[in-house]
Amino acid sequence: MEAEENRVPGGAAPEGYDRYAFEPFAVTVDLAVLTVRAGALQVLLVERGTEPYAGRWALPGGFVLPRESAEEAARRELAEETGLSDLTGLHLEQLRTYSEPGRDPRMRVVSVAFAALLPDPPEPHGGGDAAQARWLPFDGLGPLAFDHDRILADAHERVGAKLEYSCLATSFCPPEFTLGELQHVYETVWGTALDRPNFRRKVLATPGFVEQVPGAARLTGGRGKPAALYRAGGAKVLHPPLLRPTP
Amino acid sequence: MEAEENRVPGGAAPEGYDRYAFEPFAVTVDLAVLTVRAGALQVLLVERGTEPYAGRWALPGGFVLPRESAEEAARRELAEETGLSDLTGLHLEQLRTYSEPGRDPRMRVVSVAFAALLPDPPEPHGGGDAAQARWLPFDGLGPLAFDHDRILADAHERVGAKLEYSCLATSFCPPEFTLGELQHVYETVWGTALDRPNFRRKVLATPGFVEQVPGAARLTGGRGKPAALYRAGGAKVLHPPLLRPTP
DNA sequence: CCCTTTATGGTCGTACTGACCATGGTCAAG
């Protein structure tokens, strides 16, 4: 039900809305942007310059503008923070909305959180307004600003779970990748080692997960036998799923 | 990032917030309340009495109050709509947030949608303010108000997916239930028939999914052999999952 | 030339699943 009830006096009613009073909220987006770099899971963070939490790292984000959806706001903010222009193929997944009254000490802010996955990202050049944007390793992060620790933990959990039953892992990889790189995505996000032949068997047995680039091969940094290159296939779901090893 | 940027002139800045301008949004919750009644999946809907969409069915919901979270608002609204007082054990799951600018023609409304599951629910007595609240079968619903068709479809998809890898199905059942009733939940939500012995084997082989009530048995409406009664166990996840049959 | 490293291919036993068949208890109709 939308704007149906009249319980909240004190809000400003927009034109034509004299029957309905409502409480205004600020609506923002927060972005948990993950990538696999240098063999580790990394997160895009910005350093806060103002109170509260001045000097702390925080997730990038910002206000939702009057004429855009939260998804559009998330893409806009991400483009501004990273300086990337082409985010069309980017996987952006809505995590959940955080609405606890005290989460921002200054005012009532409802924040729609998104998880985004980037392959081989550029170093952010602190694009527009953010004080400083950097990639930082996921492990060993100090406490973040606001409730961003929890948002980031939720993003990690969600991405880890989606790797099990979707073909999402290719979003972490460049357009052409080796099966070793794809396996490394799983191992990095899950924090567990996988058996290489078994992983290979599973991936190749799933129709549409990956398709081989004919004739191409790449050396994985010069060591070992050259690996065949693959592209992401058309499939979106993994059936049956690729479950995390149970410890 | 919270309330960090100054891009939106025209919003009212609360006290102490002169540095930050923001656009106020109305924030509501929408509830997709599902149950299994009379052998069919049913949804709790309210009939709208005012424009827009007067006379259409809509999901119950309402404004988030200034001092409550979206989860608290959802529980409060649900209690008001159904007249139920004890919703402590109720499974409430945040679906996602719908924020497209045109989804409410009157004003900018951002809605946090929840899916709720009720076992054997009472007939709602149109409790507080809602014009009329009723359980309606999920199949064959005419178009709902606003974007509630999509929210309901998302809720159905989410619940169906969660049945696969969680013990959520017991939330549809009364405190004590037969395995036939539990299987019926799966069949109703998924819309597929399941093999009874195989379902039974799978459920009993999962530790903590259900535990038998000693000595108790119930006739399933008088026909057939009496079935043993079970309670929900302590487990929350299903490992390995109980996958939908692939058609 | 040997060793390390990585990719790729295969085997084998176990666990799980889907498709059955069989039995037993209860009710209702004949």
Add this chain to the structure above:
DNA sequence: CTTGACCATGGTCAGTACGACCATAAAGGG
């Protein structure tokens, strides 16, 4: 009372998937 419908329960059997290996191939470094 008998019979059949109906449902719960128990079991079999084969195909599949998966984990734990072993083996081979191709590259680079000492």
